[in-house]
Amino acid sequence: MSEGIGAPVKRKEDKRFITGAGRYTDDIKLENQAYAAFVRSPHAHANVKSIDKSAAEGMDGVLAVLDGKQLTGDGIGNIICGWAITSKDGSPMNMGAWSALATDKVRYVGDAVVAVIAETKAQAKEAAEAVVVEYEELPAAAHIDAALAGGAPQIHDNAPGNVIYDWEIGEKDPTEAAIAGAAHVTEMDITNNRLSPNAMEPRSAITKYDAAEDHYTLYTTSQNPHVARLVLSAFYAVAPEHKLRVIAPDVGGGFGSKIYIYPEEIVCLWAAMKTKRSIKWTADRTEAFLTDAHGRDHVTTAKMGFDASGNIVGFHVSTKANFGAYMSLFSSAVPTYLYATLLSGTYNIPNIYCEVLACYTNTVPIDAYRGAGRPEASYVVERMMETAAREMGKDPAELRRQNFINEFPHQTPVIMNYDSGDFEGNMNQAMEAADWAGFEARKAESAAHGKLRGIGMACYIEACGIAPSAAVGSLGAGVGLWESAEVRVNPVGTIEILTGSHSHGQGHETTFAQVVADRFGVPLDSVQIVHGDTDKVQFGMGTYGSRSGPVGMSAIVKALDKVEAKVKKIGAHLLEVTEADITIEDGQVKAQGTNKALGWHEIGLAAYTAHNLPPDMEPGLKEGAFYDPLNFTFPMGCFICEVEVDPETGKTEILKFVASDDFGVIINPMIVEGQVHGGIAQGVGQALLEEVVYDESGQQLSASYMDYTMPRADDVPSYDVLHHNTKCTTNPLGIKGCGEAGAIGSPPAVINAITNAIGNNDLSMPATPSKVWAALGAAKIAAE
């Protein structure tokens, strides 16, 4: 069987994981290793009056008890947000200071105040309990409405009214005029529930300071070790970039939460230098709930206008976005350029206007979580379409079909230019697989045994491979969003691919190798993917936003182009033909029209012995490339969910879930389908199960798996995952990306199905049994 592009090759990386040989950060034990534990604020909002460290300092095994004044005194900088957003009135966003250890004020439960370094983990935790912090409690604002209300507690002095920015996109007046003149207007209040990413591997860091070389090493659970190094050096000044090595070994899932640089890594690096000890910190799950960046938490009011024949004429969206207590690394981009730019969905919408009010609250910082802005956009658009169809008495599929974009490229009113797609094709495929036409008969069967059956659809579109760098720079990004790759062909012909992408479950060691195998016909086993170490890979932007396929692999292709050119030159020289006569296939360099050929290893050897190379050619066979995308890519698809609701308990069972996606060219369908499965489960989790709940005082009521409902095997069905692909026109492989699609398209499909089943459209996520039961009761009362 082929091992190239399109082959469902089994994963090369699996062997170590299924045998217990994987090496995650917490599995590493350095010599001379001590442990850190953090004293965290039990209050959502309080002034720190005093810190008494004396008891802790005297305890067994304690090496250091470190506070925020020492940290800032040593010149360690504040944690920053790397994307500048400008408000409607032209003013810059209001970024509040975030010290890795709070100095005079704490702003959420879990805010780190003191770090204790001790010989053992138990000693560190015990000493942390002995640190006495005197707080002066302040009123807290735990929710968006509380933070934006008049007289709300002021969380950061430089953000009056707790407003970070008040941003807009699109044309306001034409949109409002279009809606005013519409034959039908659908208006909804839509909440996107707050989630905790919950990668199964808790965050962890181990730091080392080598006094002899004045050099630092950080092992960490990161999706982007190079960005971590850049930020740690350039902004936090913990260690100079050229003297800091960041290694992200095997990482147990990320989903966005491991993009950011957190206080713990900063403190552990700083403490390693101060104590001259290696230091390990690993979060427990409750600490993860209290400190890992959360996702979503939007409150939106939307109005969509239609003409008399059902064509959309205008879409007006007002969103309030919760940022938590501090601005995390990419937080500002999520409810703006990753959200509002997708509000055209898969539809022709001539007028779109969106305004976003971003605010602080006394809660964990919020940043990108799988999908990041796009699930929120997809949820708004697809709940609106479904509701509009119901209000206008139209078939929800037909209303969508009527408004689909059919011609490409398509310029939306909100920046994006869609390059390709066949939206109707995906919808047809999904409807057929779901037996959409047979639904009424199945509904009657359910009714016969006392159950309520519903069907729901969502047609999502998203944007991946955030790009091009110059464009995102003009929109406020503090970094370029390209990717790098280096191809090293060794003298024996084996190949190492160094990539700035980072795999934490995505299977890069297999798919990236498939691209090389496809190109040169070499065996998959002769290709090694090297990633996650700033000493090995020069620079890279990491993995998030489904960018490893469209951006990371494109960089590899560019580097392969250069290798191929050199190989052809060497081959032509050795085989005494012209370059145009050289072909590379099956791991051989062949002279067309002859029986002359060289093995791949012979080319490698020739390049490195340099005994007989073309004149003026440098020895060696190693090429690098940086790839800056021309455009975003636009994966899209149609999801259909069919549910059965138990009216007595309100419990929803998902009976069928069909996904028809357009991901462009697929390298490994097995891995792509796995990505879709996982994404759907997270989307189903958002729709049915998951919510981070805060009480009014800012205490998190859902900070363990006793109260935060993770999707389990019996909460989800088997999924029907189908593809109807159109090639992306803006990158060399034609890839669109697949990592987030499942999480983006599924929440509206699930909620559209449940509201269809229960006959009440007023239902918010998560649609827990108790909420569905209450909504059924309300529907019953309304009917009476």
Added chain:
Amino acid sequence: MTSISMTVNGKAVTADVEDRTLLVDYIRESLRLTGTHVGCDTSQCGACVVHVDGKAVKSCTMLAAAAAGSEVTTIEGVANGDLHPMQKAFNDNHGLQCGFCTPGMIMSGIDMVNRYKAEGKTLDEAAIRAELEGNICRCTGYHNIVKSISQAAGEM
């Protein structure tokens, strides 16, 4: 401190441990068998599942001292040769992504197949999903984990 002896993956081991030492910490920190993971504090995620005297248990919810005298098997010890059929099935069916929950899934998978076989019951998809209540995966959406266990059940 207590001196404890047990058999881990077929090898006799003896160590002095603090009485409060959890079995998982003993396995990971003292024996340096790091395939067994910790993903939660409340006995729910199942990343730490090992077999004690042939039965799946959560090693984060058992003291090492309580396992003294027992036979403990971890992910590192399940294969008799190259790969256990359950391990192979996870590779065949793409039953893992980040791999963090995988050792616990495999240990629970082996346990459930053994129990169902002993009782002569059929391990169908619904049964596998119910049996996985104590193992949480965030990557795979469970689809391929269910397929993996189903395949191994036919091969074990």
Added chain:
Amino acid sequence: MHNTTYHKASSAAEAASLLSGADDGALLAGGQTLIPTMKQRLAAPSDLVDISGVAELKGISVSGSSVTIGAMTTHAEVASSAELRAVCPGLADLAGHIGDPAVRHRGTLGGSVANNDPAADYPAAMLALGATIKTNTREIAADDFFQSMFTTALDEGEMIVSVSFEAPEKGAYAKFPNPASRYAMCGVFVAKGAGGVRVAVTGAGDDGVFRSADMEAALSSNFAADALDGVTVSPNGMLSDIHGDAAYRANLVKVMAKRATAAA
């Protein structure tokens, strides 16, 4: 976890003596609740007396309709006992749905009963079956044993040895699990035995397991799910939390009672 001293008891008598000799000792059964509680530093016993391996505290014996289950019998053992299933399938089914398979391999009936977690399953069964809780010093009727959440009639140093009950003519348990923890959000055990009908509810009440006199009365005159249609379950006294309010739990009490009755 705070430090502690571990003792492995080989007999009930040794366990009692170890416990009485400890400063602030605790019995360690399967540890499926106690160990997580200690990990969260919410409990810090000076000594742990492990009774999980005490042979005299283990085992299921069935004689006619009389059932005795040793305190250290695991949930898995209760669930898979053919003898028990033959006379009281409802209890075997209940045990088979406590926690998850790994928890059932360690967790014990005695540990669950002694802890009296307001969302645990066994207390509902014990109460509905009118079980007798036998300790190392006395016998206590279930009606007297479960006092309020996490509180039982057990004195300090007292240890459950076994529970015994007469298998009911009909008996079944229906549970609606909390979506997150999978503990009972509401669990109802319905039993029709020589002493009449008993209905016990766990998970829903704000003070732990309780019996429902109204439902018992309704089922006494007609042991059928329909008989509960006319019963109103008041939200007063029901738990209200992020997973469901009191009205929802009151609804679940009735729905689960009907399902248990239908299954019995």
